[in-house]
Amino acid sequence: MQLSFPFSRKKNYLSSQLNPLIPSMCQPYFNRSRLVFSLLCFIFLYGLIGGCLISYGLKGGQIEEAKGPIMVQLASRPDIIDRNGRLLAKDITTYSLFAEPRRIIDVDETVELISTVLPKLNWQEVYKRLKKIQVFLGFNVG
Structure with a gap:
C-alpha cells in the first residue's frame, strides 16, 4: 500500500x-x-x-x-569716433598684477622677485598685504 x-x-x-x-x-x-x-x-x-x-x-x-596656438595674437580694437570725427574711445594696452596670498609659500622671496620688476611699489605695504590671509590681492601697475 x-x-x-x-x-x-x-x-x-x-x-x-x-x-x-x-x-x-x-x-x-x-x-x-x-x-x-x-x-x-x-x-x-x-x-x-x-x-x-x-x-x-x-x-x-x-x-x-x-589646445590651440601657444602664441596668442591680441587684436587691437579700432578707435571709436562720433559723426563729427571726434575721438570717443581708444584701445590702450594696460597690465595688471595680482597675487593669491594663500598660495604663496615664501613671502620674502616673492617680494624680492616682484621688486626686480616693479621698483616703484611700496614694498612694506606689499609685504603686509601678502602676509594677510586673503583670497585675492591686486596691484595697480598701469
Missing part, C-alpha cells in the same frame, strides 16, 4: 518542470569552455581599449592641436 501525501503531486510536478534546466548545469566541461571563452573575450577587449589609450597618450598630437 502506498501512502499519498497531499502535496506530493506538486513536488513531482515542479521537479519535472525543472528537469530541462538541469542538463545544462550537469555539463561542467561545456560550462568551463564558455567561461574561458567569455574571459578571453573580456581580456581581449580591455587590452584593445588599453592599447588604444596608450597609443593616444604617446602620440599626443591631437591633444596639442586641440
